[in-house]
Amino acid sequence: MAETSTEHKAHTPFLSRPGVRRLAPFVLITAIALVFVFENQDSIKVRLLIPEVTMPLWGALLIAWGLGILACAFTVRRRSSRHKRRQK
Known part of the structure; x- marks a missing residue:
């Protein structure tokens, strides 16, 4: 029998979605880092x-954290674009 528009594909659990699995460690580490930063006054x-x-120490820690995030983002972007070039 043909599928109707009311039938949906199997629902994937929220925590098993790829986007959530990649974002969850970042959110956890960010929360811990921010607590550490703002406890040092x-x-x-x-x-x-x-x-x-x-x-203030929290300002220096926040600047270092931000620079680390930028370095990580730059590295991840370069690595993904480099792998795309190799596949061609």
């Missing part, structure tokens, strides 16, 4: 090549 001196800056 002391002011510290940070040397930025030549100038020395006094800033």
